[in-house]
Amino acid sequence: MNRRILLAGAAAVPALAAPALAQTLPEIRWRLTSSFPRNLDILYFGAEHVAKRVGELTDGRFNIRTFPAGEIVPSLQVLDAVQNGTVEMGQTALYYYIGKDPSFGFFTSLPFGGNMRQQSAWMRRGGGNELCAELLKDYNCHGILLGETGTQMGGWFRNEIKSVDDVKGLKFRVAGMGGQIFQRMGAVPALIPGTDIYPSLERGTIDAAEWVGPYDDEKLGFYRVAKYYYAPAFWEPCAKGHLLINQRHWDSLPKPYQAALEVACSEVEPEMIARYDHGNPQALRRLVAGGALLRAWPRDVMQAAWRATHEVIEETAGRNARFKRIWESYKPYRDDQFQWFRIAENSYDNFAFSAAAR
């Protein structure tokens, strides 16, 4: 090993032993397809960081090329593409696949489930990651947590929602189990691709649409055609992303390359949420200045949604043994977390947030 070259290389990139790898580990080129478009830049940063950091950590020998949604694989088919080995890996949100098995819903965000920290605790320490691995194994995938959005916003509505009656008949673009819950409350859920939402709202083909939160929503300009901006997305109290790796490809990776992927995903976790928390307040201020009318859900909507959610969950558990088993892990854990968070975190937040506003 040439020490001069090593140090020159090391100075150029903050790499772990990068040049030393050059002679010892295989050169591979993988493709990473994302469920997210490039303009959801904080989400897409997750994919880009993985590619960049893994490249640095392996002196470019493990080369990952990222593709935004739709370029080589449609947004909602990332799991299929990774399962089949069409691509080696993908960035996605597992709740996109509740049509295959509703159990996928637990591992991104459950309606009226844990917030970011509570979901993290369940995944990391409460058995969630193990249950997820078990499910993914049936789909020939290895999964690693990859970032988080925080509690999302409830979306953009052309008309004000004054009570649960106003939900009836509402044509609402809403994803995943949220759709089943709104349907039970009388709405007509529609799943429209991101690019079609704006014209559909403008023409009134749909009455409302949810997306992510202020930072991402601002770019799509919904506030110009549907001014009422509701909070929160009780069906998305957090939203965790995953990196999926085809199981055979994962098994074939040298351990240092597996570790590089784990490290890179780990770095994304605190950074992605910091980017959202940093960007959202500024975006919200601009949205409100641009005419968005901020609204909280009426209490009867929240109450009806709480009931509808638990009915949908219990019915699903009655039909799907795996879903039932995961819910039996999830529910008591969630309830314990809720109870504990009320005491310190939430009592602090409630007092401090309102004291600062006076």
Add this chain to the structure above:
Amino acid sequence: MNRRILLAGAAAVPALAAPALAQTLPEIRWRLTSSFPRNLDILYFGAEHVAKRVGELTDGRFNIRTFPAGEIVPSLQVLDAVQNGTVEMGQTALYYYIGKDPSFGFFTSLPFGGNMRQQSAWMRRGGGNELCAELLKDYNCHGILLGETGTQMGGWFRNEIKSVDDVKGLKFRVAGMGGQIFQRMGAVPALIPGTDIYPSLERGTIDAAEWVGPYDDEKLGFYRVAKYYYAPAFWEPCAKGHLLINQRHWDSLPKPYQAALEVACSEVEPEMIARYDHGNPQALRRLVAGGALLRAWPRDVMQAAWRATHEVIEETAGRNARFKRIWESYKPYRDDQFQWFRIAENSYDNFAFSAAAR
């Protein structure tokens, strides 16, 4: 390079290019002294993970030995020891050093400051890390974020606090700026080392003591001698740890070793808070079963503390130009975060936490 050896080594530990390093980078042995005792095992995990992961990532060539508080350096002198190069690095909480400069208080947790995510956003994206680096430079240190406890509990009290009048004359073991705030409210703050708290409470030398939260507090058994357990620690709405590295030693490290330290600290960030969030509810249940009486601060205590906090901060800003400059970054950021979090996160938490309790 012997490929057979490489792969054997790679299989044994999830190391990044570990064996490849063996012939290229220096063997070094460093000491890491912690401000925390071994029995604060989630905090101490931060130090241990850094040592373990860096060892794995460098095939043991960068060897770090960890020492709990007091073994080679007293708990509250970690900054001094790292500054002087007595040890190469240390794990600590920067607010222990507000006696040297009150500005240190901003980088762990500010009374009535941001919660975990808000503080993270300020540190990572709002300029906090840069302001921290500037301060640490004067102390000859390089700092990296190393984990977090979440909002702490307000501590153990021998008698119930029914109003702000009950705070007057109270001998309260409380750390940092919290002491100044309670003093302004009429209490007599005392800073007693962890090991002396229990006997002092038992004898009535002090009336109350705060430590961390249920998981850590349980081990010290305070509930047996001071039953009233108050929430929250408004003077510690989060608490971020740091890894400090002597600047000269940091500069001397090969880049791959610097990256290994950064990676290891990054991995601690989501894992430490998940351990606290996982352990706290279970510990709290045992504490309550053992006789602890859970109490929220009376509203007039919170209000008096809010006023006292801002008086202390403004007066400190009047005396210390650096503190003033940091507060001018911190305050508007905090207020924006508070305003935004009320809308989605907090409105979700408030509804869901109480709905589940019914």
